[in-house]
Amino acid sequence: MADLSWYGAPEGVDVGTVFATRQEAxxxxxxxxxQAGIVGSRDNGAESIVVSGGYxxxxxxxxxIIYTGHGGNxxxxxxxxxxxSFDTYGNAALVxxxxxxxxxxxVRGRSRHSPTAPTAGYRYDGLYRAEHWWSETGKSGFKVCxxxxxxxxVDYAMPPALSVSSMNPEMHPAMHPAIIVSTPAGTAVPVRxxxxxxxxxxxxxxxxxxxxxxxxxxQMCCTRLSILGRGYSEGAHIRAIGRPHDGPDTTDxxxxxxxxxxxxxxxxxxxxxDDFLVQRDDVNDSPLRLVAKHEIDPRFLAYHRAIxx
Amino acid sequence: MADLSWYGAPEGVDVGTVFATRQEAxxxxxxxxxQAGIVGSRDNGAESIVVSGGYxxxxxxxxxIIYTGHGGNxxxxxxxxxxxSFDTYGNAALVxxxxxxxxxxxVRGRSRHSPTAPTAGYRYDGLYRAEHWWSETGKSGFKVCxxxxxxxxVDYAMPPALSVSSMNPEMHPAMHPAIIVSTPAGTAVPVRxxxxxxxxxxxxxxxxxxxxxxxxxxQMCCTRLSILGRGYSEGAHIRAIGRPHDGPDTTDxxxxxxxxxxxxxxxxxxxxxDDFLVQRDDVNDSPLRLVAKHEIDPRFLAYHRAIxx
Numbered sequence: 001m002a003d004l005s006w007y008g009a010p011e012g013v014d015v016g017t018v019f020a021t022r023q024e025a026x027x028x029x030x031x032x033x034x035q036a037g038i039v040g041s042r043d044n045g046a047e048s049i050v051v052s053g054g055y056x057x058x059x060x061x062x063x064x065i066i067y068t069g070h071g072g073n074x075x076x077x078x079x080x081x082x083x084x085s086f087d088t089y090g091n092a093a094l095v096x097x098x099x100x101x102x103x104x105x106x107v108r109g110r111s112r113h114s115p116t117a118p119t120a121g122y123r124y125d126g127l128y129r130a131e132h133w134w135s136e137t138g139k140s141g142f143k144v145c146x147x148x149x150x151x152x153x154v155d156y157a158m159p160p161a162l163s164v165s166s167m168n169p170e171m172h173p174a175m176h177p178a179i180i181v182s183t184p185a186g187t188a189v190p191v192r193x194x195x196x197x198x199x200x201x202x203x204x205x206x207x208x209x210x211x212x213x214x215x216x217x218x219q220m221c222c223t224r225l226s227i228l229g230r231g232y233s234e235g236a237h238i239r240a241i242g243r244p245h246d247g248p249d250t251t252d253x254x255x256x257x258x259x260x261x262x263x264x265x266x267x268x269x270x271x272x273x274d275d276f277l278v279q280r281d282d283v284n285d286s287p288l289r290l291v292a293k294h295e296i297d298p299r300f301l302a303y304h305r306a307i308x309x
Numbered sequence: 310m311a312d313l314s315w316y317g318a319p320e321g322v323d324v325g326t327v328f329a330t331r332q333e334a335x336x337x338x339x340x341x342x343x344q345a346g347i348v349g350s351r352d353n354g355a356e357s358i359v360v361s362g363g364y365x366x367x368x369x370x371x372x373x374i375i376y377t378g379h380g381g382n383x384x385x386x387x388x389x390x391x392x393x394s395f396d397t398y399g400n401a402a403l404v405x406x407x408x409x410x411x412x413x414x415x416v417r418g419r420s421r422h423s424p425t426a427p428t429a430g431y432r433y434d435g436l437y438r439a440e441h442w443w444s445e446t447g448k449s450g451f452k453v454c455x456x457x458x459x460x461x462x463v464d465y466a467m468p469p470a471l472s473v474s475s476m477n478p479e480m481h482p483a484m485h486p487a488i489i490v491s492t493p494a495g496t497a498v499p500v501r502x503x504x505x506x507x508x509x510x511x512x513x514x515x516x517x518x519x520x521x522x523x524x525x526x527x528q529m530c531c532t533r534l535s536i537l538g539r540g541y542s543e544g545a546h547i548r549a550i551g552r553p554h555d556g557p558d559t560t561d562x563x564x565x566x567x568x569x570x571x572x573x574x575x576x577x578x579x580x581x582x583d584d585f586l587v588q589r590d591d592v593n594d595s596p597l598r599l600v601a602k603h604e605i606d607p608r609f610l611a612y613h614r615a616i617x618x
Contacts, residue, residue, distance in 0.1 A: 059553060066553050098576070101507030129506060132549060134577065134616035143618075148552070195550070195558070197438060197461075198410030198512035198543065202504040225569060226590070227576045234507065240441060241504070243457070244368060244375050249504070259568030260534060267407070267536045268443065281535070307443035309452075 006032065006047050008103055008127065015126040018118055022050075025122045031107045037070055038090030040104075042230075045097035046090070046130065048105035049149075050122065057138045057146075060116045063154045065106065065128065068138070069094065069145030080140030086133070086228060091145040095133050099232055101203045103127035103152055127152045199263070207235030210254045210294060218258035219289040220270065220278045225258060234262045238272075238300035245303070252297040255288075268308025274298040315341065315356050316411055317436065324435040327427055331359075334431045340416050346379055347399030349413075351539075354406035355399070355439065357414035358458075359431065366447045366455075369425045372463045374415065374437065377447070378403065378454030389449030395442070395537060400454040404442050408541055410512045412436035412461055436461045508572070516544030519563045519603060527567035528598040529579065529587045534567060543571045547581075547609040554612070561606040564597075577617025583607040 010030050019025040022034050031048045032039050040046035051058060051065060059066035069091035072084040086095055097104055106125045111117035128149040138144035216231025217224045225232040236255045239247030247253050257265060264270040270280045276288040276296070290296075319339050328334040331343050340357045341348050349355035360367060360374055368375035378400035381393040395404055406413055415434045420426035437458040447453035525540025526533045534541040545564045548556030556562050566574060573579040579589045585597040585605070599605075 061552060064552055099507075101505045103505055132575070135618060136616060146553075146616075195511040195513040195516075196410045196412055197509055198408075198516075199510040200506055201508040201510075203507035204504040207504075207507075223569065225573060225578075227573065227578045232572055232576075243370060243373055244455075259572055260532065263541055263568055264534060264536065266441070267541075269534075269536045307445060307455075309444060 007044070008105075010105065010124070013124055015124060017124045018120070019122045019124070020120070022122060025107060025124070028124075030105060030124045031122070036090060038093060040090065040093030040097070042089060042092035042096055044093075045100050045102040046093040046104045048107060049094075050107045050109055051117075052109035052111070057136075057144055060108075060114055062116045063151040065149045067094075067147045067149055069147065072142055072144070080138055080142045080144070083143035084135075084145045086135070086145055088145075094130050094145075094147050095228055096230060097130040098133050098147070099227060099230055100208060101129060101201075102208075104130055104149060106149065106151075125151075201234050201259070201262070203235060204249060206249050206251055207254055210235055210251050211256050213251075213291055213294045214256035214289070216256065217289065218261050219255050220257060220261040220265070220286075222289060223258040223260070233257065234259055236262050236265050238296070239303045240266075245307075247300065247303070252295050253300045255296070265304075268304075271305045271308060272301045273305075274301060276301075316353070317414075319414065319433070322433055324433060326433045327429070328431045328433070329429070331431060334416060334433070337433075339414060339433045340431070345399060347402060349399065349402030349406070351398060351401035351405055353402075354409050354411040355402040355413045357416060358403075359416045359418055360426075361418035361420070366445075366453055369417075369423055371425045372460040374458045376403075376456045376458055378456065381451055381453070389447055389451045389453070392452035393444075393454045395444075395454055397454075403439050403454075403456050404537055405539060406439040407442050407456070408536060408539055409517060410438060410510075411517075413439055413458060415458065415460075434460075510543050510568070510571070512544060513558060515558050515560055516563055519544055519560050520565050522560075522600055522603045523565035523598070525565065526598065527570050528564050529566060529570040529574070529595075531598060532567040532569070542566065543568055545571050545574050547605070548612045549575075554616075556609065556612070561604050562609045564605070574613075577613075580614045580617060581610045582614075583610060585610075 010028060013028050013030055019028065022031065025031045026034060031050055037050045038046055039048045049067060051060060051067065057068040069084050071088040072080055072082045074081045084091065086092060104127065106128045108117045108123050108125050110120050128151050130147050131150050132148040134146055135143050136146050211233045216233035218233065233256050236257050237247050238253050238255060239245050241247050241249055261270060264280065270278060272278055272288055276290060277285040278288050279285050319337060322337050322339055328337065331340065334340045335343060340359055346359045347355055348357045358376060360369060360376065366377040378393050380397040380400065381389055381391045383390045393400065395401060413436065415437045417426045417432050417434050419429050437460050439456050439458050441457040443455055444452050445455050520542045525542035527542065542565050545566050546556050547562050547564060548554050550556050550558055570579060573589065579587060581587055581597055585599060586594040587597050588594050
């Protein structure tokens with residue numbers, strides 16, 4: 001299994017802890033290098049980033065950070081002198097974080113200008129999820145890599161939307177703290193949008209391991225989605241975790257699926273027989289794609305069939 | 310547009326409000342019928358349910374409810390005398406709620422046995438998301454329809470997982486409030502599982518409208534997923550909503566996509582030209598599927614292309 005032990009919450013460090021120097025933050029395993037703003041790898045994603053109030057293109061809203069990648073700047077002046085690239089290691093790591101959902105530790109450096117930054121030193125501000133990546137032309141005129149990060153503390157505490165007021169988004173703005181967007185054509189006043197969560201895809205160390213074993217190839221339809229050279233897949237727990245199914249988070253209870261087959265499987269529109277035949281309506285049975293090192297326990301398949309008869 | 314005005318938070322009713330009778334709850338538009346436990350339609354999903362402590366198969370954990378559908382019981386004795394069906398209107402409505410993510414109002418009726426129920430009357434307990442549906446053999450021996458509902462107040466406030474402790478799930482149990490599962494083979498002690506959110510799919514009134522216009526057929530690959538006779542699709546905002554893109558939540562900024570094309574589009578692995586040609590690596594351009602009544606603004610497509618060059 002990939003070594004993910006450096007990812008996530010640092011042991012024994014509370015959110016809000018301030019370190020006087022980057023050396024101290026490094027010793028506490030919060031941000032494990034002295035210079036770079038991003039620690040991580042293209043393979044596993046970003047471990048941690050330092051948000052420093054000095055960067056001209058960053059936008060720090062507290063729970064939401066619009067973070068600018070690295071590269072392309074002159075070492076002596078710090079100025080942007082060429083385009084940034086998503087292939088550069090730290091930017092590549094953050095793209096991977098978007099695709100896996102793995103949380104990123106955020107450290108804020110001191111700034112006199114940013115109300116969200118500490119007045120001195122480096123503060124560990126908890127885990128964020130990298131939600132979106134894209135490029136823009138920065139203030140310098142060169143291309144910069146951009147990332148939207150959202151605190152896991154507020155990430156999905158979304159408003160109770162599709163409410164009676166959702167046809168009239170000007171009502172109850174206090175109910176919708178998370179997203180502010182422009183109004184539909186006709187009004188110029190920014191209003192808050194009602195969204196609801198249609199579906200949540202979860203991951204974790206066990207799921208990531210299974211996805212890598214299959215190199216992100218769907219075990220049902222053999223689709224392999226590719227994004228910037230990375231495979232994209234999802235892990236489906238066969239016997240669902242959580243109440244009341246209480247399936248285990250173990251590799252023999254996880255399938256590597258494309259998003260389409262994942263939705264169908266979770267809703268019982270696809271089932272798998274004990275001898276690993278994929279069954280769905282209107283389509284002939286096909287064999288489940290199997291690989292060495294990934295045994296699947298047929299008892300979980302039987303449980304899934306039983307509840308979706 | 311479908312009339313969704315009955316869905317979501319009832320105007321002027323705080324969470325925790327207790328009604329002495331179902332008539333009062335009905336007048337307040339919290340649960341708009343006197344007898345049935347589920348209000349809603351197969352087309353739009355469930356508006357509200359009443360959880361009554363008396364039902365032998367329900368399991369009420371507060372923020373998580375394992376709810377049993379209706380039908381199959383003898384009118385005079387209340388006993389289950391035949392199988393329940395997901396085609397029955399209320400159960401069908403809850404299946405639709407799972408697929409759309411539309412929130413469901415939860416009302417709890419009095420019970421002497423349930424610590425989560427009020428001691429008298431009917432209490433409005435806020436919005437829940439129906440997350441999963443399946444069938445089981447109930448205590449009666451007949452098939453019952455089951456639903457897992459999770460409070461939107463805690464829904465995605467998931468633990469900061471993939472942490473340093475994630476390889477040793479016995480550590481920091483307090484960090485993982487949401488999901489308790491069996492241990493991997495070898496231990497019998499239930500432990501809490503570390504999961505992270507890989508991806509969140511959002512919906513809302515505008516997205517639901519666009520999905521219905523296309524009858525859930527993907528505008529890019531023409532896939533139409535079908536679950537229990539319902540189409541399943543996702544709405545993609547072309548210019549993303551939220552900071553810093555601030556795209557509008559309007560139909561001319563939304564595409565109806567299958568989950569696979571949705572992931573690829575959100576990550577820039579698919580773009581669309583101003584004349585509605587779908588472009589992706591290694592595949593020839595294909596026309597975007599268009600329908601009357603759904604105009605798409607090419608300026609949003611241009612924005613999407615610009616940030617994913």
